[in-house]
Amino acid sequence: MIDPKTVSNILNELGEDREDYFNAIAPPIMQTSNFAFKKVDDFRDALENESSRYLYSRGINPTVQILSQKLAALDCAEDCLVFNSGAAAIFTCVFANIKSGDHIISVEKPYTWAQKMFNNVLPRFNVSVTYVDGRNIENFEKAIQPNTTLIYLESPNSWSFYLQDLAAVAKLARSKKIITICDNSYCTPLYQRPIQLGIDLTLQSATKYINGHSDVVAGVLSGTKAMVKKIFSSEYMNMGIGTTPFNAWLLIRGLRTLQVRLTRISETTQIIVNYLKSHEEVEDLTFPFDKDFPQYDLAKKQMDGACGLFSFYVKTDSIKKIELFCESLQHIIMAVSWGGYESLIMPNCASIKEEDFDASNKEQRKLRMYVGLEDPQYIIEDLERGFAAMK
Numbered sequence: 001m002i003d004p005k006t007v008s009n010i011l012n013e014l015g016e017d018r019e020d021y022f023n024a025i026a027p028p029i030m031q032t033s034n035f036a037f038k039k040v041d042d043f044r045d046a047l048e049n050e051s052s053r054y055l056y057s058r059g060i061n062p063t064v065q066i067l068s069q070k071l072a073a074l075d076c077a078e079d080c081l082v083f084n085s086g087a088a089a090i091f092t093c094v095f096a097n098i099k100s101g102d103h104i105i106s107v108e109k110p111y112t113w114a115q116k117m118f119n120n121v122l123p124r125f126n127v128s129v130t131y132v133d134g135r136n137i138e139n140f141e142k143a144i145q146p147n148t149t150l151i152y153l154e155s156p157n158s159w160s161f162y163l164q165d166l167a168a169v170a171k172l173a174r175s176k177k178i179i180t181i182c183d184n185s186y187c188t189p190l191y192q193r194p195i196q197l198g199i200d201l202t203l204q205s206a207t208k209y210i211n212g213h214s215d216v217v218a219g220v221l222s223g224t225k226a227m228v229k230k231i232f233s234s235e236y237m238n239m240g241i242g243t244t245p246f247n248a249w250l251l252i253r254g255l256r257t258l259q260v261r262l263t264r265i266s267e268t269t270q271i272i273v274n275y276l277k278s279h280e281e282v283e284d285l286t287f288p289f290d291k292d293f294p295q296y297d298l299a300k301k302q303m304d305g306a307c308g309l310f311s312f313y314v315k316t317d318s319i320k321k322i323e324l325f326c327e328s329l330q331h332i333i334m335a336v337s338w339g340g341y342e343s344l345i346m347p348n349c350a351s352i353k354e355e356d357f358d359a360s361n362k363e364q365r366k367l368r369m370y371v372g373l374e375d376p377q378y379i380i381e382d383l384e385r386g387f388a389a390m391k
Contacts (some may be wrong), residue, residue, distance in 0.1 A: 004259070007074070007190065011255050012051040015069035015241065016335050029249045030062040049074040051232045058123060058240050059232070064248040068316065070255060071210070074189035076196050077222035079229070083237055086185060086205030087113040088241040089219030093201050097179050100126040104263040104287075105143045107134035107164060111183060114152065134164035138170055142224055148176070153199070154183040155192075156288050156299070158338075159368065162293045163288065166302055190262055191305035208339025209307065212256040212261050213391060237245060248307030261341075264373055265308040272383075275311050281360070281387050285312040308371035310340050315388070319349050319357040321390040326367070328389035331374065331382045338370035343379055345369050 019340065020030050035054040037043040046053035054060060060068075064082055072080040073203045083089040090113065106118055108131040118129040132139040134153065151173050155164045164183060182194040185204040194202040204210070204217035221231070236242065243251070273290060276282050285292075287310035288299040297307065318320060325347075326334050332343045348366040349357060358364055371379065 002074070002190070002193070007259060007285065009069050010073045011258060014073055017067040020364050027063060027066050027249065027252060029245050030057075031245050032061075033057050045245040050237070051229050051287075057245065058242060059237060059250070061242075061245050061251075063245040064243060065253075067243075067248045067252050069328065070252070071074075071189075071206075071220050072222055072277035075184075075202055075220075076189070076193050076291065077202070078219055078225040079238060080222035081171075081228055081230050081232060082167060082206065082243045082251070083219035083221065083236075083379050084243050084247075085217050085239050085241075086203070086207060086219035088110075089203045089205075089221045090114050090183070090238075091117055092231060092235045092239065092241065093181055093203060093221050094122075094152065097181075097201075098127050099121075099149075100129050102149045103145045103147045104129045104150045105140060105148060105303070107154055107157065107162070108132060109157065110154045110159060111158060114154070114183070117154075127307055133162075134169075135162055137165055138167055139166045143327065144178070146175060148178055150176055151180045152183075153194075154186075155194075155302075156186045156306075158186055159187075159311070161286050161288050161293070161311070163298050163302075166197040166199055170200075173200075174198065184308060187303055187305070187307065187387070188256065188258070188262065188325060192303045195222065197302060200241070205265060205339075206251055209258065209262065211234060211251050211338075212257065212340060213250070213254055214337075214340035214342065216250045216254070217246055218251060218338075227285045232236065259310070261373065262305065262307060265371055266305050268374075268376045269310070269371040269380070270309045272371050272379055273310060274378050276383070279387065281315050281390065283313040283315045287312060301369075308348055309368070311366050311368045313365050313369065319354050319364075321366065322347055322367070323351060324389045325386040328386050331378065332347060332369075332386075335343050341373045343372040343374055 016027055046055040050059045052111045065209045068082055069078050076356055106129055130143045134144050153164050155166060170180055180199045182199045184192055184194055184202050185208055201223040203221045206220050273287050277285050288307035326345055333343050335344050336343060346368040349364055
């Protein structure tokens with residue numbers, strides 16, 4: 001666990017040289033595309049060292065750099081890059097570490113756009129992918145081929161909540177000289193730090209908890225200075241997918257309250273989980289910090305918290321009743337994503353046509369819920385409204 005005092009220092013002070021910008025408490029938005037030079041030598045140096053000099057905001061920018069320092073420190077990493085989306089961070093870090101003819105091992109059912117990249121894009125470049133159930137280290141061992149160069153992890157998964165033993169996978173991968181990447185969007189660096197467990201690169205959707213206000217789309221990728229510089233100098237700069245100064249400023253704003261938001265969300269989530277587990281209309285519930293979760297011991301071992309995302313399964317034989325449940329909620333919003341101030345619900349049946357609904361398939365009766373910053377009783381009363389509509 002990162003010491004809370006260290007976290008406070010990172011969120012509130014690291015990278016903020018206030019004397020450089022008129023002693024303003026909040027860092028300014030350096031809304032500029034370009035930077036000027038008075039000496040040719042300085043210009044020459046910036047051209048040769050764009051990863052560490054201000055030259056053009058497609059590369060590095062002062063506001064973005066403040067954010068990058070904070071995020072790298074939270075990840076216990078040497079450096080990081082901030083992207084215009086989590087999907088961009090995924091795409092870039094994978095592409096930067098493969099070549100034609102390579103083989104990738106990925107956990108099964110990763111984030112949608114990671115899976116689309118593996119299934120639809122990489123085959124065009126003669127890169128193959130094997131999906132494994134990441135709950136068992138032996139599945140990774142069996143899937144390794146002579147041309148395996150990358151293992152892609154997502155722990156916990158944002159839908160099934162399956163975990164991987166990150167330290168064990170990292171140890172295996174390093175023994176075979178395979179690079180490891182872990183999507184840490186579920187936990188944030190405050191509740192899990194894959195790099196400390198031996199993972200090479202960790203990424204997350206900063207759209208979620210890092211921002212916390214549902215008004216920015218962004219991604220983060222952290223690792224060693226050498227790995228980050230390699231990615232910066234090629235894929236990152238070529239694709240022009242860095243975040244903007246304004247969005248970086250909003251993300252810095254979001255970081256200020258990260259600790260208190262996660263604490264509040266975690267406390268409320270436990271109350272909502274306990275309520276749902278005892279509800280007569282709920283068949284089952286999946287949450288990594290629930291003692292009935294099959295990987296509970298691993299979750300407690302490598303995670304410091306589980307925040308506000310979980311799934312529950314309603315007892316019904318009708319897709320219409322699930323729809324009524326969701327449509328009767330007045331405060332919990334039906335939407336994708338998570339990590340903002342607002343509670344959300346996402347029914348699995350939204351991707352299923354009515355004629356294809358199979359009530360015997362538990363997964364089709366699943367609802368993924370995110371608990372926001374509202375009062376617990378306020379959320380429970382809204383859930384009761386949904387359950388009443390099903391009767």
